[in-house]
Each structure stands twice: as structure tokens, then as C-alpha cells.
Amino acid sequence: MQQNNENCDTSIIKKNESKYGKLSRSGLENIWWDDYVLSVNYKKPTEFELELATLLFTRLISSRELSINDNLEWSSLGFSFKEVQEGRYTLGVLSELIPKGHGCYVIKLKKDGQEVSNRDSETVLQAPHRPSDLFTDVIARKLFLEGDFAAVAVSTTHRNSVDLSKETDSFFNSFTEAVATAYQYPKIIQLHAFDTVKHNLDCDLILSATAKSGGVIYDNIARSLTDEFVIEGFKIFQFPKDVSVLGGLKNVNAKVFYSTNSEADFFHVETSMKMREGLRNSKYLRKKFTGCFINPP
Numbered sequence: 001m002q003q004n005n006e007n008c009d010t011s012i013i014k015k016n017e018s019k020y021g022k023l024s025r026s027g028l029e030n031i032w033w034d035d036y037v038l039s040v041n042y043k044k045p046t047e048f049e050l051e052l053a054t055l056l057f058t059r060l061i062s063s064r065e066l067s068i069n070d071n072l073e074w075s076s077l078g079f080s081f082k083e084v085q086e087g088r089y090t091l092g093v094l095s096e097l098i099p100k101g102h103g104c105y106v107i108k109l110k111k112d113g114q115e116v117s118n119r120d121s122e123t124v125l126q127a128p129h130r131p132s133d134l135f136t137d138v139i140a141r142k143l144f145l146e147g148d149f150a151a152v153a154v155s156t157t158h159r160n161s162v163d164l165s166k167e168t169d170s171f172f173n174s175f176t177e178a179v180a181t182a183y184q185y186p187k188i189i190q191l192h193a194f195d196t197v198k199h200n201l202d203c204d205l206i207l208s209a210t211a212k213s214g215g216v217i218y219d220n221i222a223r224s225l226t227d228e229f230v231i232e233g234f235k236i237f238q239f240p241k242d243v244s245v246l247g248g249l250k251n252v253n254a255k256v257f258y259s260t261n262s263e264a265d266f267f268h269v270e271t272s273m274k275m276r277e278g279l280r281n282s283k284y285l286r287k288k289f290t291g292c293f294i295n296p297p
Contacts, residue, residue, distance in 0.1 A: 208268040
């Protein structure tokens with residue numbers, strides 16, 4: 001997604017900070033805010049660190065457990081692991097010991113005290129442009145806790161410091177590769193934001209497969225989104241069928257996802273402010289959104 005005035009202008013972010021920050025915070029949200037740094041001199045991980053992170057992410061996603069040795073390895077990469085209780089879920093949270101913009105990663109470990117299985121869900125959420133894509137991280141957190149999603153990853157610094165959807169050498173990309181490795185039929189829904197005025201677009205959501213041609217599943221999900229959201233006053237477009245921009249063609253997360261697993265599906269979802277406000281404020285709309293991806297027709 002390209003930067004735009006509506007979502008990336010610093011003055012607008014500051015203007016929204018009081019409202020944004022005063023939302024009712026859960027334990028997970030507090031961790032996300034503690035892990036956030038507005039500006040950072042991003043240091044790329046080494047090749048060894050990236051390979052180690054991919055291995056550790058894959059183990060954690062596959063087993064839902066963390067050994068003492070793996071915990072030490074995560075510490076060497078600058079991360080701490082903690083368990084957080086959020087409603088019915090016990091979550092495993094990987095956050096930075098010192099915020100350096102490498103992201104925060106959350107995996108469901110248990111539901112109602114019972115271990116979560118990889119058979120329960122292979123769908124993961126990502127929000128790589130926090131806070132410039134305003135409210136995408138808030139929406140991702142709520143979707144994650146309310147729906148059948150296995151994990152969620154969010155950025156922890158402004159995209160001006162590092163754009164995690166375009167930075168190849170990142171732990172965010174290691175996480176993406178691990179999702180593709182750990183699951184047989186993995187799906188990632190990556191949330192973005194766009195300015196309808198700047199792009200002269202009369203729509204509220206753009207669905208794209210990014211680096212590969214969308215197949216039947218994308219057509220079905222686009223149709224389902226249209227059926228569910230047009231009646232709520234939203235317009236749904238599909239890239240490149242309905243629109244020629246904002247398709248995420250340079251998204252490196254999608255590229256590594258597809259190259260790792262031929263059965264993978266990456267959903268690049270651009271949202272207008274109207275759509276984000278709706279998803280942020282309405283559990284009813286979030287349930288509709290989740291249903292379109294988790295149980296497509």
C-alpha cells in the first residue's frame with residue numbers, strides 16, 4: 001500500500017492518539033503498545049538470525065509449546081515469550097525485550113483450557129503498517145480474539161522506519177515463511193488502509209492475491225464479501241478485475257509465502273476509513289468479515 005495523507009500524516013496520527021490510545025485495553029493490547037516505538041534506526045537481522053527465527057517460529061506454530069532451549073534462543077534474538085489470558089484463550093506472545101521495530105507475534109495456545117490444534121485453524125492475520133494504516137492493528141486484534149484465527153502479527157514501529165511488507169530481511173518475513181511451513185493449507189489475511197480521495201476510488205475494500213493470479217477461492221470470497229457488505233452500505237472491489245491499483249504486487253511477505261508452500265493463499269485486503277471504522281466498532285461486521293474468509297461459499 002502506498003502512503004497517503006489520510007493514514008500516514010503525522011499530524012493526523014497525533015490528533016487521533018488520544019482516541020486511539022484510550023480504547024479499552026486488554027492485556028494483549030497493552031503488550032502491543034509497550035512494544036511500539038514511533039521511530040527507530042532499523043537494523044536488519046543477519047542471515048543466521050533470520051534462519052533461526054524461521055526455525056523457532058515453525059516449531060512454536062507446529063507444537064504450540066516452547067522449550068527452555070527455544071526460550072533462550074528467542075532471548076538471543078531480542079524477544080521474550082509470555083503467556084497471556086484473553087477471555088477464553090491462552091495466548092503465546094513474542095514481544096521484543098527492547099523495542100526495535102521487529103514486530104510482535106501472538107499464537108493461540110489453548111481455548112477454554114484445552115490445547116488448540118493446527119487442525120482448528122490455518123488462517124493468520126497480519127497488520128504490517130501500524131499506526132500509519134490507522135486502526136488495522138486494532139481490527140486485527142479483535143478479529144483474532146473473536147474468530148477462528150491461529151495467530152496474528154503486527155508491526156511495532158512506523159513504516160517510515162521500516163516497511164515490513166517490503167523488507168525482505170525481517171523477522172516478520174520469517175514468521176510468514178514459518179506459517180507457510182507449519183500448515184498444510186495456510187492462509188494469511190494482511191490488512192492495509194487506503195485513502196479513497198487520493199486514489200479516486202469509490203469502494204471500501206479491495207481484495208487481491210498479490211503475487212499470483214487469484215483463483216476460484218478469491219472469486220468466491222470476493223463474492224461473499226460483496227453479498228455480506230453491500231447490504232451494509234459498503235462497496236467491494238477485486239484486484240485486478242475491478243481496479244488496477246493497490247494490489248500489493250511488491251509485497252515480499254506474499255512472495256515468500258507462495259514460494260514456500262504452493263497451497264498457500266495470501267489475501268491482501270485494502271480498507272477505506274469507512275470500512276475500518278465499521279470493523280473497529282462493530283462486532284457484527286467483524287463476524288461477517290471473518291465468515292467470508294473462514295467459511296467461504
